[in-house]
Amino acid sequence: MRSGARESWLVVLFVFGCLLFSYPLMELFNDAGLLFGAPVSVLYLFSAWLGVIGAVWLIHERRK
Amino acid sequence: MFGGLILLVSLLYLGLLFAIAYYGDRRADRGRSIINNPYVYALSMGVYCTAWTYYGSVGRASSSGLGFLPIYIGPTLIAVLWWFVLRKMVRISRVNRITTIADFIASRYGKSSTLGGLVTVIAVVGIIPYISLQLNAVSASFTLLWGYPELRFDPSDRFTISGLDTALWVTLGMAAFAILFGTRHLDVTEHHEGLVAAIAFESIVKLAAFLAVGFFVTFALFNGPVDLFTQAMADPEAARLATFGADTIDYNQWAWLTFLSMLAILFLPRQFQMAVLENMDENHIRKASWLFPLYLFIINIFVFPIALAGLIVFRNQPMDADLFVLGLPMAAGNEWLALFVFIGGLSAATSMVIVDTVALSTMVSNDLVMPLLLRLRIVRPSERGDYGGTLLSIRRIAIVVIMVLGYVYFRVTDTAASLVSIGLISFAAVAQFAPAFLGGIYWKGGTRLGALSGLAAGFLVWGYTLPLAATHSFGGAPDDFLLYGPWGISWLRPHNLFNLTGLDPVSHSLFWSLLANIGAYVVVSLLTRPSVIEQGQASRFVNVFDYSAESEAIFLWRGTATVQALRSLLERFLGQARTERELNDYARRRSLDWTQMHQADAELVQFAERLLAGVMGAASARVAIASVVQEERLSMDEVLKLLDETSQVRAYSRQLENRTRQLEEKSRELEAATAELRAANERLQELDRLKDDFISTVTHELRTPLTSIRAFSEILYDNPTLDEERRTQFVGIILKESERLSRLINQVLDLAKLEAGAAEWNTTEVDLHALITEAVRASSGMAEEKGVRILTHIDEGRPLFVWVDEDRLMQVMLNLLSNAIKFSPKGRGEVCISTECKDNWLIVHVADNGVGIRPEDQKVIFDKFRQGGDRRMGKPQGTGLGLPISAQIIAHFGGKLWVESEPGKGATFSFTLPLPPSDHR
Numbered sequence: 001m002r003s004g005a006r007e008s009w010l011v012v013l014f015v016f017g018c019l020l021f022s023y024p025l026m027e028l029f030n031d032a033g034l035l036f037g038a039p040v041s042v043l044y045l046f047s048a049w050l051g052v053i054g055a056v057w058l059i060h061e062r063r064k
Numbered sequence: 065m066f067g068g069l070i071l072l073v074s075l076l077y078l079g080l081l082f083a084i085a086y087y088g089d090r091r092a093d094r095g096r097s098i099i100n101n102p103y104v105y106a107l108s109m110g111v112y113c114t115a116w117t118y119y120g121s122v123g124r125a126s127s128s129g130l131g132f133l134p135i136y137i138g139p140t141l142i143a144v145l146w147w148f149v150l151r152k153m154v155r156i157s158r159v160n161r162i163t164t165i166a167d168f169i170a171s172r173y174g175k176s177s178t179l180g181g182l183v184t185v186i187a188v189v190g191i192i193p194y195i196s197l198q199l200n201a202v203s204a205s206f207t208l209l210w211g212y213p214e215l216r217f218d219p220s221d222r223f224t225i226s227g228l229d230t231a232l233w234v235t236l237g238m239a240a241f242a243i244l245f246g247t248r249h250l251d252v253t254e255h256h257e258g259l260v261a262a263i264a265f266e267s268i269v270k271l272a273a274f275l276a277v278g279f280f281v282t283f284a285l286f287n288g289p290v291d292l293f294t295q296a297m298a299d300p301e302a303a304r305l306a307t308f309g310a311d312t313i314d315y316n317q318w319a320w321l322t323f324l325s326m327l328a329i330l331f332l333p334r335q336f337q338m339a340v341l342e343n344m345d346e347n348h349i350r351k352a353s354w355l356f357p358l359y360l361f362i363i364n365i366f367v368f369p370i371a372l373a374g375l376i377v378f379r380n381q382p383m384d385a386d387l388f389v390l391g392l393p394m395a396a397g398n399e400w401l402a403l404f405v406f407i408g409g410l411s412a413a414t415s416m417v418i419v420d421t422v423a424l425s426t427m428v429s430n431d432l433v434m435p436l437l438l439r440l441r442i443v444r445p446s447e448r449g450d451y452g453g454t455l456l457s458i459r460r461i462a463i464v465v466i467m468v469l470g471y472v473y474f475r476v477t478d479t480a481a482s483l484v485s486i487g488l489i490s491f492a493a494v495a496q497f498a499p500a501f502l503g504g505i506y507w508k509g510g511t512r513l514g515a516l517s518g519l520a521a522g523f524l525v526w527g528y529t530l531p532l533a534a535t536h537s538f539g540g541a542p543d544d545f546l547l548y549g550p551w552g553i554s555w556l557r558p559h560n561l562f563n564l565t566g567l568d569p570v571s572h573s574l575f576w577s578l579l580a581n582i583g584a585y586v587v588v589s590l591l592t593r594p595s596v597i598e599q600g601q602a603s604r605f606v607n608v609f610d611y612s613a614e615s616e617a618i619f620l621w622r623g624t625a626t627v628q629a630l631r632s633l634l635e636r637f638l639g640q641a642r643t644e645r646e647l648n649d650y651a652r653r654r655s656l657d658w659t660q661m662h663q664a665d666a667e668l669v670q671f672a673e674r675l676l677a678g679v680m681g682a683a684s685a686r687v688a689i690a691s692v693v694q695e696e697r698l699s700m701d702e703v704l705k706l707l708d709e710t711s712q713v714r715a716y717s718r719q720l721e722n723r724t725r726q727l728e729e730k731s732r733e734l735e736a737a738t739a740e741l742r743a744a745n746e747r748l749q750e751l752d753r754l755k756d757d758f759i760s761t762v763t764h765e766l767r768t769p770l771t772s773i774r775a776f777s778e779i780l781y782d783n784p785t786l787d788e789e790r791r792t793q794f795v796g797i798i799l800k801e802s803e804r805l806s807r808l809i810n811q812v813l814d815l816a817k818l819e820a821g822a823a824e825w826n827t828t829e830v831d832l833h834a835l836i837t838e839a840v841r842a843s844s845g846m847a848e849e850k851g852v853r854i855l856t857h858i859d860e861g862r863p864l865f866v867w868v869d870e871d872r873l874m875q876v877m878l879n880l881l882s883n884a885i886k887f888s889p890k891g892r893g894e895v896c897i898s899t900e901c902k903d904n905w906l907i908v909h910v911a912d913n914g915v916g917i918r919p920e921d922q923k924v925i926f927d928k929f930r931q932g933g934d935r936r937m938g939k940p941q942g943t944g945l946g947l948p949i950s951a952q953i954i955a956h957f958g959g960k961l962w963v964e965s966e967p968g969k970g971a972t973f974s975f976t977l978p979l980p981p982s983d984h985r
Contacts, residue, residue, distance in 0.1 A: 021322060031307070049361055
């Protein structure tokens with residue numbers, strides 16, 4: 001990764017993460033209906049959460 | 065029977081924790097740390113998950129649905145930025161030997177003990193509800209489990225089981241445990257390796273226990289998550305929990321809670337302790353910033369399913385939702401799982417209580433009590449005594465007081481309030497640190513007064529809108545104070561300040577308190593001028609990455625202290641052995657010798673202050689140091705200069721340095737040029753004076769023969785009848801004086817040529833012996849006339865070659881010979897010429913047996929127109945230019961001309977000439 005690129009990616013991820021967990025996007029998935037056996041809202045929140053964690057892992061651990 | 069088992073297992077578990085802590089400390093002592101890896105670091109941060117997470121999240125989920133999540137989403141998001149924020153906090157703390165978050169803020173704003181005290185008060189008051197939450201949860205879960213196999217829970221039971229107040233016993237037990245655990249070391253900047261190991265272990269236990277109950281509920285009570293969700297969502301009452309809305313959690317509240325927990329994960333005293341102070345390596349932050357969120361993720365997976373299952377299982381049964389986690393395995397008759405779950409809850413609560421009390425008691429002792437004792441002069445560092453023990457006692461007392469306050473809060477406030485709502489009060493309290501803290505590490509303009517006013521304002525608003533309000537809702541029923549405001553003033557209602565509606569109490573409080581806090585901090589900071597030390601600290605904090613650890617520390621100090629005074633001060637707080645060790649290390653690093661050093665320099669004073677700061681915090685250390693040190697205040701200009709030199713961004717500073725160096729070089733060049741000019745000027749003036757002297761002497765010397773020529777010519781002209789004899793005599797004088805005049809003019813010209821370097825030199829190989837013989841023959845007429853014998857002690861047969869201009873050397877020889885003959889006594893004079901070879905030099909001596917030269921004249925005779933002897937003795941017998949010319953010629957050949965003489969015993973003129981290398985075989 002280019003020097004300084006990791007830092008930029010982290011900032012981008014933070015802003016993107018804040019968007020994922022706030023009003024307009026969350027409203028899209030505000031549904032108690034079941035998808036793969038779990039409520040859509042729960043599924044969205046947990047997968048978005050895991051996505052952010054995975055992205056941090058990718059930024060910090062890959063091609064070090 | 066089961067009750068006894070619960071107690072036994074609990075005690076065994078706490079014993080195990082001790083064993084782990086002991087093992088961790090032992091390993092650390094042997095230099096083989098078990099916590100020095102990112103995994104233990106991330107696990108130790110799991111102290112974030114307390115009884116709140118363990119029991120409270122399920123309770124929260126069963127009433128507000130997904131409203132339990134922002135508390136974990138916030139930390140996940142801020143963890144993305146840890147590489148910037150947390151790393152900076154870690155670096156600053158290590159460089160400044162920070163001991164607590166109060167110490168951090170106090171240090172930043174000029175090591176202010178007032179500020180440190182205020183932060184401590186806020187932290188203690190703010191964390192008390194949080195501690196009461198743990199007591200609440202442990203005593204409730206204990207009471208519920210005690211009743212097994214009966215499944216009955218009445219909140220009031222917590223005070224009355226077998227006539228015992230379980231909450232009080234839990235309080236005292238935990239206080240004892242925290243004291244044993246947390247106050248074993250004095251220096252809080254040394255890593256608590258054992259403690260961290262135990263906390264990491266507790267994180268594993270609570271995660272395992274929670275996952276165990278999650279799997280049990282999902283897969284044993286129900287047929288997997290699909291079955292559980294399908295059953296639950298069939299009930300519209302439960303389905304509503306999976307959505308956002310006014311009756312669960314709205315987006316507004318979600319956003320506020322996410323924001324709040326972002327601040328909490330940074331500023332909770334226990335998080336600060338684990339993430340910042342116990343950090344062993346900044347690079348661990350990389351792994352921790354995804355491992356810790358992953359931990360949060362895993363521990364939250366089963367929260368919602370357990371809440372839904374609890375709602376289904378206890379549909380027709382009164383059961384506190386905060387106890388679903390324990391109630392479900394009990395209801396299923398699985399007492400071993402229930403016991404494991406209880407231990408998991410106990411570990412969640414104890415980890416929080418231990419770390420928070422360690423952090424808070426350190427704050428109380430270092431930032432509140434010690435500065436007070438020092439200021440009130442109850443503790444006098446300049447007097448004998450062991451104050452390390454005092455510090456530890458203060459910490460132990462502080463732990464008991466904090467735990468008891470937690471218990472009192474628990475009894476006074478609404479015992480029916482949910483765990484999460486209690487915990488959020490504490491979150492909002494520590495959020496008050498954010499402006500002063502973040503402002504402190506990113507904005508140099510923040511001042512001590514700004515931070516003080518911001519914190520005070522935020523703390524007051526928080527206190528009014530949350531904990532005070534909480535004491536007015538006993539049994540969940542709000543009283544008049546909440547409903548109508550104090551004295552019926554409606555815009556002062558604690559949950560609706562200025563009649564603001566539409567926000568839940570926590571968001572409402574957070575909004576107003578942060579508004580007051582940030583507003584006061586920024587405005588007062590801009591209105592006040594930071595002191596000298598504040599500016600120094602601001603620069604050290606904000607630009608921490610520009611300082612290479614300790615080497616570039618600014619010495620914002622000037623004063624005097626004796627090494628002895630510092631040593632005994634350190635001994636009083638650190639103990640003799642440790643003081644000895646640290647000072648010896650210091651001396652070895654800098655190759656100092658204590659026996660040679662009596663006066664401490666700024667570096668040593670700063671070293672001592674940092675050592676003390678590690679034990680008692682920056683503010684106290686400063687007061688203690690000040691008591692043995694005579695300080696001089698630095699002026700603003702001096703500090704600004706220091707800051708300019710050291711605190712700029714590297715590139716900028718290098719640029720500055722370059723320019724300074726250029727300027728310095730230029731000024732040095734200028735100085736050198738000025739000095740040269742001055743020297744040249746002096747030389748010129750000297751030369752000018754010499755020239756004037758020379759001209760006046762020359763004119764004088766020329767005038768003497770001219771005058772006599774003119775006088776005798778006039779006599780001849782005026783007296784044509786003068787007899788033949790007199791006429792011949794006078795013409796003879798005129799002739800002689802004319803010769804003298806022309807000789808003088810020739811010599812002046814010759815000397816001028818020599819001095820100007822314009823003389824022509826015709827260097828050849830010359831046989832010195834032949835040259836001397838020739839000179840003697842040339843002078844023999846003059847010698848005979850005066851009756852002087854010339855002796856030569858030379859080996860005439862053997863040639864001695866030198867590289868010279870033959871005519872010039874002859875000129876010197878003749879000059880010396882004629883001088884010798886002139887000053888030899890008439891008739892019995894003797895002039896002796898000899899040569900000798902010494903090293904690479906050939907020395908020629910010309911000795912006479914005349915009157916000699918007085919010592920004071922021996923130098924003067926080499927000056928122009930100066931002659932030896934007494935002027936009254938009559939007219940000088942030469943021009944006074946012969947010797948200066950000879951000296952010039954010899955100097956040109958690379959030799960030296962000098963005289964040795966004793967008055968009355970004759971004089972010996974000697975000169976040296978370099979021998980050609982070929983002759984030196």
